Amino acid sequence: MSPLPQKIARLAxxxxxxxxxxxxxxxxxxxxxxxxxxxxxxxxxxxxxxxGVVEIALGAGLAAAPKHRGLFGGLLAAFFVAIFPGNVAQYLEGNDAFGLDTDAKRLTRLFFQPLLVLWALWSGGLLRRKR
Structure with a gap:
């Protein structure tokens, strides 16, 4: 069983x-x-x-199938990596969406993508401390 903070992160x-x-x-x-x-x-x-369908499936799997949290955490991390080029393109092409209406905001967003990858991996139980 995962510790409470990890469980909360997984459900969130x-x-x-x-x-x-x-x-x-x-x-x-x-x-x-x-x-x-x-x-x-x-x-x-x-x-x-x-x-959208992939996000629903991965999110539901991560939240509702704790025995398979590693699988869903890993797939979700891979999904975040796969969509990253689209986020870079949004910055390079200057596309406005979701309040990202300046280059500075779009660039700042790019630095949060690795945090999403880590969140998925950690909440899926795939990152562990070495003892």
Missing amino acids: LGSVMVTAGVLHLTTHRQEFTAQVPEWFPLDDDLTVLGS
């Missing part, structure tokens, strides 16, 4: 991801579509819908 991240996924499919779909890089080969709307 899972909830955030499910919420983000639902927003991809509903009220924030247009803003997410604006973030899809120009060079991405798939249709923008299809990309947003697909990533």
Whole structure:
């Protein structure tokens, strides 16, 4: 069983991801579509819908399947790495979305992506202290 802070982190991240996924499919779909890089080969709307479904599945798995938290934590960390080029493209292309309406804000966001990767790995129990 994971310690309480790790469990809280796992449930919080899972909830955030499910919420983000639902927003991809509903009220924030247009803003997410604006973030899809120009060079991405798939249709923008299809990309947003697909990533929303993935976020819901990974978030729900992380939150609701504690016995498989390592699997879902690892997959979620990989997802954060996979979408990072899109975040870089948003910065380079100057796309406004979610209040990221300046280059400084878009650049600052890039530094938070590694923290999301670490959050997913830690809450999934994949980062341990060496004794």
